[in-house]
Amino acid sequence: MAQSINVGIIGFGTVGSGAYRVLRDGAQKIASTAGGPVRVTRVADIDWKRPRLVRVPERLRTTDAREILRDPGIQIVVETIGGVRPLGLVMEALRAGKNVATSNKELIAKHGGKILEEADRRGLDVMFEGAVGGGIPVIRPLKVCLAANRIHRIMGIVNGTTNYILSKMDAEGRDFDEVLAEAQALGYAEPDPRSDIEGYDAAYKLAILASIAFNSRVRLGDVYREGIRRIRAVDMDYARELGYVIKLLAIGADTPAGLELRVHPVMLPRRHPLAAVNDVFNAIFVEASAADQVMFFGRGAGHLPTGSAVAGDVLDIARNIRHGATGRVPCTCFERKPAKSMDAVEAKYYIRMQVADRPGVLAQIAAVFGEEKVSLASVVQKASGGNRAEIVWVTHTAREERVRRSLGRVARLGAVNSVSSRIRVHEV
Amino acid sequence: MAQSINVGIIGFGTVGSGAYRVLRDGAQKIASTAGGPVRVTRVADIDWKRPRLVRVPERLRTTDAREILRDPGIQIVVETIGGVRPLGLVMEALRAGKNVATSNKELIAKHGGKILEEADRRGLDVMFEGAVGGGIPVIRPLKVCLAANRIHRIMGIVNGTTNYILSKMDAEGRDFDEVLAEAQALGYAEPDPRSDIEGYDAAYKLAILASIAFNSRVRLGDVYREGIRRIRAVDMDYARELGYVIKLLAIGADTPAGLELRVHPVMLPRRHPLAAVNDVFNAIFVEASAADQVMFFGRGAGHLPTGSAVAGDVLDIARNIRHGATGRVPCTCFERKPAKSMDAVEAKYYIRMQVADRPGVLAQIAAVFGEEKVSLASVVQKASGGNRAEIVWVTHTAREERVRRSLGRVARLGAVNSVSSRIRVHEV
Numbered sequence: 001m002a003q004s005i006n007v008g009i010i011g012f013g014t015v016g017s018g019a020y021r022v023l024r025d026g027a028q029k030i031a032s033t034a035g036g037p038v039r040v041t042r043v044a045d046i047d048w049k050r051p052r053l054v055r056v057p058e059r060l061r062t063t064d065a066r067e068i069l070r071d072p073g074i075q076i077v078v079e080t081i082g083g084v085r086p087l088g089l090v091m092e093a094l095r096a097g098k099n100v101a102t103s104n105k106e107l108i109a110k111h112g113g114k115i116l117e118e119a120d121r122r123g124l125d126v127m128f129e130g131a132v133g134g135g136i137p138v139i140r141p142l143k144v145c146l147a148a149n150r151i152h153r154i155m156g157i158v159n160g161t162t163n164y165i166l167s168k169m170d171a172e173g174r175d176f177d178e179v180l181a182e183a184q185a186l187g188y189a190e191p192d193p194r195s196d197i198e199g200y201d202a203a204y205k206l207a208i209l210a211s212i213a214f215n216s217r218v219r220l221g222d223v224y225r226e227g228i229r230r231i232r233a234v235d236m237d238y239a240r241e242l243g244y245v246i247k248l249l250a251i252g253a254d255t256p257a258g259l260e261l262r263v264h265p266v267m268l269p270r271r272h273p274l275a276a277v278n279d280v281f282n283a284i285f286v287e288a289s290a291a292d293q294v295m296f297f298g299r300g301a302g303h304l305p306t307g308s309a310v311a312g313d314v315l316d317i318a319r320n321i322r323h324g325a326t327g328r329v330p331c332t333c334f335e336r337k338p339a340k341s342m343d344a345v346e347a348k349y350y351i352r353m354q355v356a357d358r359p360g361v362l363a364q365i366a367a368v369f370g371e372e373k374v375s376l377a378s379v380v381q382k383a384s385g386g387n388r389a390e391i392v393w394v395t396h397t398a399r400e401e402r403v404r405r406s407l408g409r410v411a412r413l414g415a416v417n418s419v420s421s422r423i424r425v426h427e428v
Numbered sequence: 429m430a431q432s433i434n435v436g437i438i439g440f441g442t443v444g445s446g447a448y449r450v451l452r453d454g455a456q457k458i459a460s461t462a463g464g465p466v467r468v469t470r471v472a473d474i475d476w477k478r479p480r481l482v483r484v485p486e487r488l489r490t491t492d493a494r495e496i497l498r499d500p501g502i503q504i505v506v507e508t509i510g511g512v513r514p515l516g517l518v519m520e521a522l523r524a525g526k527n528v529a530t531s532n533k534e535l536i537a538k539h540g541g542k543i544l545e546e547a548d549r550r551g552l553d554v555m556f557e558g559a560v561g562g563g564i565p566v567i568r569p570l571k572v573c574l575a576a577n578r579i580h581r582i583m584g585i586v587n588g589t590t591n592y593i594l595s596k597m598d599a600e601g602r603d604f605d606e607v608l609a610e611a612q613a614l615g616y617a618e619p620d621p622r623s624d625i626e627g628y629d630a631a632y633k634l635a636i637l638a639s640i641a642f643n644s645r646v647r648l649g650d651v652y653r654e655g656i657r658r659i660r661a662v663d664m665d666y667a668r669e670l671g672y673v674i675k676l677l678a679i680g681a682d683t684p685a686g687l688e689l690r691v692h693p694v695m696l697p698r699r700h701p702l703a704a705v706n707d708v709f710n711a712i713f714v715e716a717s718a719a720d721q722v723m724f725f726g727r728g729a730g731h732l733p734t735g736s737a738v739a740g741d742v743l744d745i746a747r748n749i750r751h752g753a754t755g756r757v758p759c760t761c762f763e764r765k766p767a768k769s770m771d772a773v774e775a776k777y778y779i780r781m782q783v784a785d786r787p788g789v790l791a792q793i794a795a796v797f798g799e800e801k802v803s804l805a806s807v808v809q810k811a812s813g814g815n816r817a818e819i820v821w822v823t824h825t826a827r828e829e830r831v832r833r834s835l836g837r838v839a840r841l842g843a844v845n846s847v848s849s850r851i852r853v854h855e856v
Contacts, residue, residue: 022718026576029643032762033575129573135719137565137573145557145565147461148454148739215457273725276704281721290450290736291563293709294726297701298719308718311576325753334460 002036005318008068010089011081012045015103015130017054018307019078023314024054030311034318038076042068053303065089069096076317078310079104087111094118094126099326101313103130103306109204113217116331123327125320127313132158132205135305136298137312138284142212143329149288151213153253155426158205160280160300161189161196162228162248166265167278170245175233188280198227199263202250209284210252210261215335218252218261222339226264235352235421238380238392239267242350245275246423258340267350267425343401348377348425350394351407354417357389361415365391368413372406374398388417394425430464433746436496438517439509440473443531443558445482446735447506451742452482458739462746466504470496481731493517497524504745506738507532515539522546522554527754529741531558531734537632541645544759551755553748555741560586560633563733564726565740566712570640571757577716579641581681583854586633588708588728589617589624590656590676594693595706598673603661616708626655627691630678637712638680638689643763646680646689650767654692663780663849666808666820667695670778673703674851686768695778695853771829776805776853778822779835782845785817789843793819796841800834802826816845822853 007023009016023030023040031037043056044065068074069092077093079086079102087107091114093100100119102108108115108128119126129139133156142151157163161183168179180197183189195201203223210218228248239246244267253260268275273295277283282300287293299305320326355361362381369376375396384390395403403422411419435451437444451458451468459465471484472493496502497520505521507514507530515535519542521528528547530536536543536556547554557567561584570579585591589611596607608625611617623629631651638646656676667674672695681688696703701723705711710728715721727733748754783789790809797804803824812818823831831850839847 018718022576025717026578029578030576032643033760035758135716136722137569140573141565141569144744145568145740146736147743148450148458149736150454150457215460273704276701288563288736289453290446290732290739292727292730292733294564295724297723297725298721302720304718305720308574308577308716311718312573315575316572319756320753323751323753323756325748325751325756328747328751328753330463332461 002322004037004039005034005076005321006039006041006074007076007078007314008042008044008071008074009040009078009080010044010065010068010086011079012043012052012056013080014303015306015310016078016080017052018303019080019310020056021054022304022307022311026311030315034315035322038314038318041074042071044068069093069098075099075321076101076314078102078314080310082106084110090115091118094122094124097122097124099125099317101127101310101317103128103310105131105201105204105208109207109220112208112211113333120327120330125317125326127317129313130306130309132208133282133284133296133298134300134302135308136282136284136296136300138296139212141296143332146286146288146291146294149290151254151286151288153287154209154213154284155274156205156209156250156284157247157274157277157282158250158284158300159196159202159248160282161193163277163282164188164280166228166246166248169231169233170236173233173236176229176231197229199225199248202248202263206250206252206261206263209250210259211333213252213286214254214259214337215332216259216337217333218259222261224262224264224342228265230421231265232421235423238350238352242267242394243270244268244425245270247274254337255340257344258338260340260345262342262345265423267423269426343399345400346397347400348395348397348427349403350392350421350423350425351419352390352392352421353410353419355389355391356415357383357387358415362391364413364415365410368409369406372402374402374406430750432465432467433462433504433749434467434469434502435504435506435742436470436472436499436502437468437506437508438472438493438496438514439507440471440480440484441508442731443734443738444506444508445480446731447508447738448484449482450732450735450739454739458743462743463750466742466746469502470499472496497521497526503527503749504529504742506530506742508738510534512538518543519546522550522552525550525552527553527745529555529738529745531556531738533559533629533632533636537635537648540636540639541761548755548758553745553754555745557741558734558737560636561710561712561724561726562728562730563736564710564712564724564728566724567640569724571760574714574716574719574722577718579682579714579716581715582637582641582712583702584633584637584678584712585675585702585705585710586678586712586728587624587630587676588710589621591705591710592616592708594656594674594676597659597661598664601661601664604657604659625657627653627676630676630691634678634680634689634691637678638687639761641680641714642682642687642765643760644687644765645761646687650689652690652692652770656693658849659693660849663851666778666780670695670822671698672696672853673698675702682765683768685772686766688768688773690770690773693851695851697854771827773828774825775828776823776825776855777831778820778849778851778853779847780818780820780849781838781847783817783819784843785811785815786843790819792841792843793838796837797834800830802830802834
């Protein structure tokens with residue numbers, strides 16, 4: 001039997017313990033597939049007193065991550081701490097000649113360029129299949145299977161918490177705050193849900209996906225981000241009437257004017273493949289020059305699914321080690337594409353507003369849209385009691401900046417109480 | 429710039445010309461990704477007079493495939509002839525030290541073991557991402573990304589022609605023969621549609637998928653196969669009433685009693701992710717120990733989608749060549765799992781039959797099911813005119829052999845005119 005390839009895991013939380021469990025339970029299959037055993041020989045965590053989903057033998061435990069970096073017998077470091085703090089550890093691991101598998105989306109989104117550059121310089125592997133889409137294979141399929149394609153667009157439901165909330169709101173007609181509270185009680189949403197609800201998590205994932213899809217390193221700051229807090233049950237009702245479903249999408253598009261990079265709620269036609277992706281499930285939909293439409297669906301988070309992705313990376317690295325071929329799939333950001341300004345993005349818009357219920361108001365608002373050259377596709381006005389009315393507009397395709405400017409002017413009209421919602425509409 | 433890696437294409441039909449076009453149009457991206465140029469230097473086809481979707485320069489053309497096998501400058505052979513005839517060529521290519529990319533499902537399903545064994549012995553790559561699911565990445569994700577999982581079950585819509593026909597029948601309430609004729613006129617079905625309609629094509633793909641998913645070489649003869657010819661518009665109507673949609677599925681399952689390997693129509697709950705896969709689209713749904721549910725969706729056939737898959741393989745092989753690592757993902761059939769007899773498969777069944785419309789008939793039939801220990805979940809009887817009635821039964825989970833035996837006995841009852849349909853029902 002070939003010599004064992006040894007793995008050290010740094011950070012033994014949800015994902016770290018998942019990866020440990022998948023590597024342990026699949027040891028026999030992994031050994032057959034990788035041409036020899038792959039063993040976790042060390043696990044570092046600062047606190048071994050917390051209750052864990054998996055038990056690690058005493059002799060493998062340490063509280064000092066640097067013990068793993070100093071261990072010459074370890075060839076693969078699994079980083080599952082999360083956040084940007086482990087940057088130093090990861091760079092140190094590479095400088096010590098170790099390959100890295102990580103599920104850390106924030107780290108890769110913010111420092112991927114630096115990390116991959118160091119890995120490429122040293123001919124080492126850095127893999128991060130678990131950073132996007134949890135257990136869904138998507139990074140490797142994009143980097144390898146679809147590598148001969150030009151990717152035009154990528155649209156993902158990449159955050160399970162917000163998808164769960166929106167699915168519940170749609171299915172049960174309930175409002176945001178109520179469903180969020182339930183999701184928190186069930187453990188589907190964090191006590192501080194901002195990273196999910198406000199789209200930060202999705203933005204990290206989009207930065208990673210788009211960098212790979214478009215072969216150009218995306219700066220996180222170039223990703224436009226808008227969360228789901230302002231969506232109301234009534235928006236869900238209008239969406240349903242219009243034949244749409246509301247999803248928080250991470251959208252990347254390669255256009256002549258630059259890369260569109262945006263995370264925001266979208267009204268998606270009910271027949272679109274992403275429209276059927278509900279609850280905590282994730283999916284990434286890709287439009288490519290040759291393969292055309294491709295979608296990857298599955299569990300976007302969790303102990304075992306994300307552990308599965310990390311273990312798959314470990315196995316792939318192990319094969320490279322055995323063949324002396326680490327670094328064989330280097331960073332593929334060999335182009336430099338500018339980001340397109342959000343102002344220049346074009347879309348249809350659904351706009352819901354509260355106005356005074358009196359003659360001439362609708363015409364007054366429509367005139368503003370007309371002056372800003374935002375063409376209107378449909379309008380519905382409903383009395384909502386107490387001399388107030390609700391108006392819902394759907395525009396034709398218009399430039400974001402014109403819509404923004406229109407709504408700024410409309411909001412200042414005396415007859416307009418508030419512009420409650422503005423949701424971009426995706427046409428197939 | 430690194431030395432060019434040269435490719436010879438054998439068979440310039442739909443897929444061969446698609447692969448040529450994708451490799452040509454993506455040359456720059458491919459060179460950047462593969463660390464140097466990848467060039468098609470020779471294309472063999474027996475007939476250069478047929479009209480083609482892509483033009484190949486005269487100097488690359490040959491009518492002699494062996495010219496490619498003899499060319500010491502060619503490291504990768506793309507086999508896109510189809511059928512089992514190219515077996516000799518593929519074996520010869522391997523013996524000549526060349527790597528192979530092929531989209532030939534029949535060849536891999538029937539002779540994959542022999543071909544991969546030869547490749548492994550020589551440390552060469554044989555890749556066949558295009559053989560299943562056209563442009564959908566599924567082989568590599570199963571072999572690499574999900575490699576640490578135990579795959580419990582795989583269910584695929586892997587034949588676009590039959591999915592198109594069933595989707596049309598469902599959406600438009602039309603009958604099989606009419607929709608088939610239309611599909612033929614549109615070029616979605618072959619003039620001789622048997623390979624698709626009777627499930628042969630799906631059986632090839634299942635043999636390949638199951639071999640990889642379950643790490644055990646599947647014999648094509650062990651795949652149970654039943655086509656869609658007997659499905660009628662009225663079955664679609666009943667399915668809809670019951671909350672199902674009818675799909676031709678390729679199902680593989682790893683059970684304690686052996687591998688279930690079967691291609692047949694299935695009534696699938698409308699909320700199942702595969703239920704929304706319509707028209708010529710394909711999808712492969714996987715249930716895995718750690719990743720849980722994963723689905724791959726896209727175009728299962730066609731010039732460019734399948735060409736995309738072949739080009740992705742070529743690119744992956746090129747990277748292996750540059751790193752001296754061909755053969756790094758060898759055959760993964762390192763177990764030997766027996767096939768489970770179809771008789772032992774358990775499922776729910778939808779059964780539609782024509783009977784004489786007179787008292788006692790229903791009881792007489794129900795008695796037969798009872799004696800064979802097939803428990804009934806529901807029954808609907810409708811008069812269909814002329815002293816005849818239609819009865820639709822849905823059973824609880826029962827063994828295939830008991831259902832078959834029951835229906836044999838039922839068909840011999842004097843009051844039963846015919847058993848028109850028997851469709852297995854999938855429960856989530």
